[in-house]
Structure formats: C-alpha cells, structure tokens
Amino acid sequence: MTIGSRKISAASTAFRLDFLRNRPRPPDELFPGRYRRDDPVAFHAEVIVCPAWEVARMPPDQQPMLDMCLPATELANLSLSRDAGVRRAVAAHPNTSAFILGTLAAEFPAQVLRNPALPLLRLAQPGLVLRWPVIALLALIRQADAPDWLLRQVQAHRSVEVQVALASHPRLPKALADVLSVHPAWLVRARIAARPELPADLLRRLLHDPDDSVRLAVASRPGLGTAERASLGRDPSRFVQQTLRQTRYAAVDT
Numbered sequence: 001m002t003i004g005s006r007k008i009s010a011a012s013t014a015f016r017l018d019f020l021r022n023r024p025r026p027p028d029e030l031f032p033g034r035y036r037r038d039d040p041v042a043f044h045a046e047v048i049v050c051p052a053w054e055v056a057r058m059p060p061d062q063q064p065m066l067d068m069c070l071p072a073t074e075l076a077n078l079s080l081s082r083d084a085g086v087r088r089a090v091a092a093h094p095n096t097s098a099f100i101l102g103t104l105a106a107e108f109p110a111q112v113l114r115n116p117a118l119p120l121l122r123l124a125q126p127g128l129v130l131r132w133p134v135i136a137l138l139a140l141i142r143q144a145d146a147p148d149w150l151l152r153q154v155q156a157h158r159s160v161e162v163q164v165a166l167a168s169h170p171r172l173p174k175a176l177a178d179v180l181s182v183h184p185a186w187l188v189r190a191r192i193a194a195r196p197e198l199p200a201d202l203l204r205r206l207l208h209d210p211d212d213s214v215r216l217a218v219a220s221r222p223g224l225g226t227a228e229r230a231s232l233g234r235d236p237s238r239f240v241q242q243t244l245r246q247t248r249y250a251a252v253d254t
Helices: 010-021 052-056 072-078 084-092 098-104 109-113 118-124 134-141 148-154 160-167 174-180 186-193 200-207 212-219 226-233 238-253
Strands: 033-039 044-050
Touching (some): 072 084, 072 098, 084 098, 098 109, 098 118, 109 134, 134 148, 134 160, 160 174, 160 186, 174 186, 186 200, 186 212, 200 212, 212 226, 212 238, 226 238
Antiparallel strands (some): 033 044
16 A cells, blocks of 8 residues: 555554554543533523543532534544443433444443433434444343334344344233244244243144253243143153153142
C-alpha cells in the first residue's frame, strides 16, 4: 500500500487496524459532554459542559441529564465513558445511533428497549437487532417485559444460545413455542419441554422426540397424565424411565 511517498506494508496496516480495534477506553476528560440541568427557581434550562467523571461525583438528585440536542457523534464518544451512569444515559438518548445502541444493549437492555427512537430505527432498518452482538440479544430477551416484536424477530437468529434463551422466556407466544418445538437443536426443544405451561399438543409431540434429552425433560415434568407416563415407562432409554420414577416418587412424597 502506498500513501503519498510512503509505502506501508500489509502487516503494518493489519497491526494498525488491530490496535484501533483493541485500543483502551479513553479517559472521560477527553470527551466532555453537554448536559441539561433545569433550574427550578429561574424556570429555565441551563446547558453545561463538563467531564463525565464530574457529573458522577454530583449527588444523584443534582445530576443533570444529557442534553437532548447532543448529536450522535458526541453520544458515541460518551458511550465509551467509564461512568456507568453516563453510558446508561446514552443508551436512553433518542439521538444515539443504532450501532451504539447495539454495543450498550448488553449492559443496559431496559434503557435500549425503552429508547424513544428505537421504533423509528427499526422502521428504517428492518432486522436491526439481528445485526447486534449475541450477548446484546441475550440481555434483551431475558427482560421480563421484552416486547413481542423482539421475540418474533430473534426467532430467525442462527445462534442456538439465542434460541435457548427465547424458548425460556416466560411470555413466549404459543406460535413461537410451536416453531421452537421442532428446532434442529435438541437444547432448544428440551427447553420448550421444560416450560411450566406447555400446551397438550406440544407435550404429545415432545413425548416422542428422537433425542433422549428432550424426552428426559418431559419425564421430569410433574403432573403428567396416565397416557404420558405409560409412554415414557416404555421408553428405550433407561435414564428416561428412571427420571419418570423419581418424578413420580417426588410427587408422592409431597
């Protein structure tokens, strides 16, 4: 590669790119943020410029909010702040870019889901969350109030870990549970089989699953009917039969 009169080798370029990817988080004083503080006496809003660490030292009731007019570039810088409160505010800011939201979702999933700009970002970029890191998706899915649109969208993700987390969500819609009950990964099907509330048709389907681990999860369910217990009692896996007996004995003891 030639830049001007200088020649830069491919190895040198790769080193520079690697350094940029792994550079340490810059100190907060390099990126002072603009904050908005409402004056209850003068009835006006004051915009102040100060480092994030100075805001973190203020009492909670006196900490200003990030200025709503901050551009995405400044918010991207503030997302590197060492102060969690500043990063949380960036995750909730409507001007934060979709990429930065994806980097903050793992740490602040609730703020990202409640970000007022997220519906518009989703409209402009269909399948937006599918491009976010897996660790971010896991944090979003594990939110008890995760919206239905998120659950439906991540169902198309290729990560088995994401699908297992989806199958464990307490408000999983019946349609998604039906799809996940025939997922190629036995871990996903086993998690569906272990759900406290399982429709009868899915229970019958998983009762004859080709994988022993899935039938093991079914045998671990309390309150199985006579037909289900009889079918599992004839299961070719002795571990499934043993689990069925242990579950029945535990129910009798209680």
